[in-house]
Amino acid sequence: EIPEDIDLWKQNGNDIYYNAGNVGIGREPTDTLDISGGITVQQTANIKWQNTARNTTYGGIKGDASDLSLTWNGDKKVTLSPEGNVGIGATQPNANLEIRKDSASGLGAALSLTNKNSSGQTGNSVAIGFSAFSPNNMESASYRGAIIRGETTSTGNGHSLLFETSDISSTPTERMRIDSKGNVGIGTSDPQAQFEVKGSNTNARFRGVGNELINVNFDSNTAELDFRNADNFNISRQGVPAITIADYGAQSIVGIGMTPATTTFDLSAKEQLKEWKTKAKKASWPIVTDGA
Secondary structure, rough: OOOOOOOOEEOOOOEEEOOOOOEEEOOOEEEEEEEOOOOOOOOEEEEEEEEEOOEEEEEEEOOOOEEEEEEOOOOOOOOEOOOEEEEEOOOOOOOOOEOOOOOOOOOOOOOOOOOEEEEEOOOOOEEEEOOOOOOOOOOOOOOOOOOEEEEOOOOOOOOOEEEEOOOOOOEEEEEEEEEEOOOOEEOOOOOOOOOEEEEOOOEEEOOOOOOOOEEEEEEOEEEEEEOOOOEEEEEEEEOOEEEEEEEOOOEEEEEOOOOOOOOOEEOHHHHHHHHHHHHHHHHHHOOOOOOO
């Protein structure tokens, strides 16, 4: 017990202080101030971190009826709104998480995800998951959702960007990749051109504002460019149709250098036809016409 005649607290005007050891409230202290129980702070009051001389405030916690915030040099850096929204750099967050950085130049990077695996092995990755259903971790075999993943393709240097989605009951599978060289691959993890699509049956489809569409189909036997619901299909050079495939009733007709009339194969001039016939004769090409 502390003798009654020992005065541990010092008074300075209306203030008292204690600097002879630790203070415990509700328990034996193991730190400068050790509290077992709750703390109530009046609104607009701050909890501050200052230098030893107490003439510079670095950071603090400030709360009032509008929000709770972490501050640095008096500026709000992280804000928690009454709705539970968190803002980083945004003092009035309008989403569960809103990140804002105002930058007049440079990258203005507001979010950076890093995997600091010191081994730097090929295949290291960092990812963002999107799921409206699965409560499981992205690494779980039960995870259902979509993933955007950054992945190393060589020892810590080359990086690819992967896009993964899950289909019904499957875990997310890579669907598209932008590799370290800037090539884009759909259905392939190793695109060998600036844009490569790999798959079965219809590999690509281009649709107009109506029902006009072009299918690009490949299989082991056939390569096909299939256009539908359009009057003409043009292969053009500098905006001028060089070859036109036109719809003519139950059949398609081809024109070179012109819009075809009624023949299956139509050239723009007799000289062109002569030239083609000469080349065809030398090369033994078959020429089939409607008899014209």
